[in-house]
Amino acid sequence: MPSVLPDGETMPEDGSLPASALAGAGDRPLAFYLHVPYCATRCGYCDFNTYTATELRGSGGVLASRDNYADTLADEIRLARKVLGDDPRRARTVFVGGGTPTLLAAADLVAMLGVVREEFGLADDAEITTEANPDSVNPEYLAELRAGGFNRISFGMQSARQHVLKVLDRTHTPGRPEACVAEARAAGFEHVNLDLIYGTPGESDEDWRATLAAAVEAGPDHISAYALIVEEGTQLARRIRRGEVPMTDDDIHADRYLIADSVLADAGYSWYEVSNWATSEAGRCLHNELYWRGADWWGAGPGAHSHVGGVRWWNVKHPGAYAAALAGGRSPGAARELLPNEDRRVERIMLELRLRDGVPLSLLKPDGLAASRKALADGLLEETAYERGLGVLTLRGRLLADAVVRDLVD
Known part of the structure; x- marks a missing residue:
């Protein structure tokens, strides 16, 4: 955590x-x-x-x-x-x-x-x-x-x-x-x-x-x-x-x-x-x-993060404070955020691009799609996957994954 x-x-x-x-x-x-x-x-x-x-x-x-x-x-x-x-x-x-x-x-x-x-x-x-x-x-x-x-x-x-x-x-x-x-x-x-x-x-x-x-x-x-x-x-x-x-x-x-x-x-x-x-x-x-892939998970324990249906929350960090909250019948959650659709889109790109199965190009906006074409030309994305509508990193692309993500989320 x-x-x-x-x-x-x-x-x-x-x-x-x-x-x-x-x-x-x-x-x-x-x-x-x-x-x-x-x-x-x-x-x-x-x-x-x-x-x-x-x-x-x-x-x-x-x-x-x-x-x-x-x-x-x-x-x-x-x-x-x-x-x-x-x-x-x-x-x-x-x-x-x-x-x-x-x-x-x-x-x-x-x-x-x-x-x-x-x-x-x-x-x-x-x-x-x-x-x-x-x-x-x-x-x-x-x-x-x-x-x-x-x-x-x-x-x-x-x-x-x-x-x-x-x-x-x-x-x-x-x-x-x-x-x-x-x-x-x-x-x-x-x-x-x-x-x-x-x-x-x-x-x-x-x-x-x-x-x-x-x-x-x-x-x-x-x-x-x-x-x-x-x-x-x-x-x-x-x-x-x-x-x-x-x-x-x-x-x-x-x-x-x-x-x-x-x-x-x-x-x-x-x-x-x-x-x-x-x-x-x-x-x-x-x-x-x-x-x-953005599924639902419940994180239990001090400092653990959870996500259910676009709501993300996190628990208090210290084991003593965590236990005290539960003993008092209260949620140990420290705070939460409701993720707007745009944030969820960006997170999907950031996470799914790291996967061998790739990220659907349909998630990209015009500037991101243009960046994906450049990444393809630069050898950072696989050509055969791209033709199937997916952004999949090549070996060189994996080395530069963070930079590719920054370009594609625009």
Whole structure:
């Protein structure tokens, strides 16, 4: 979750939504994101809404405790049921993220999923994912998650090199994420992801190739690779400012992306979103695809964001304030915004252009359509897709995705 929440209009205390948000809901998928805001330590690059035990001590008391967090989050899921009323939709996906969800007992994660199941039901083919740190799980923990209904797991690998992990303040040892993939498979997980980061200060091309090779060898059916973004206010940003570690430039990021796409393609992974590759359509992260396609989702937890029918809202950030609101019978929502049609059009272009399936050119205004023709001529959009009325990024276009989006939304 972002470290700074945007402005917005006041959220009703009961969390109610305007009737327009619920109109036609039955035609849209419904997803749940469950945020666990706890971490054992803070990674130097992290800008998410997370808290260590030290950061929570004396600021929220028992309300901020992770020991009773599953019960607190369950209260928000029950609130969601009240707000959505007789909405007949079963949850298509549930994604538990953080933070480090696996700092909670496996039974807590299963209980949180159980409340979604009790209140909304799960689709027959529901995708149920949790994120996990490699050093916070073992075979017994994974088996308990699988028995409790989870069928997809995402491990934060980041790098196979110790010196890179050290710069990122990651606590697991090289080789542990790969072992986790094998343990997850043994526990019966159908789908496993490894998250990688490229462009860490001090990382070489050789380091990055070694990371990709280790990830591929582990055999997950999904790999995500993200360029390191140095966020202001993080420990890593302060270290770079002091000259302790060098800043990685955009050209190196581009080179690392090209290496990733080549290595993963050779290993049988296909890109379906700019930063995500899978070995099959079933291996894709459906939950994230629902985000990118503007579906409805309820984000439960401190700082979590939600979207239903063009209404977007976000919760208070601190676990203590979040728990206090729910204990008092109030929505933990901090504020909300009703998205005008033009904003929704722009967001569709921004998100769907990142997908292998592309964005319909019919969404573009005259200036954007003219820009798309130039992007096509410049080799940034695929010609065959364009002829079918879709804007699909080429490999070069993926490297310049942000610039292409800026031109097309005009």
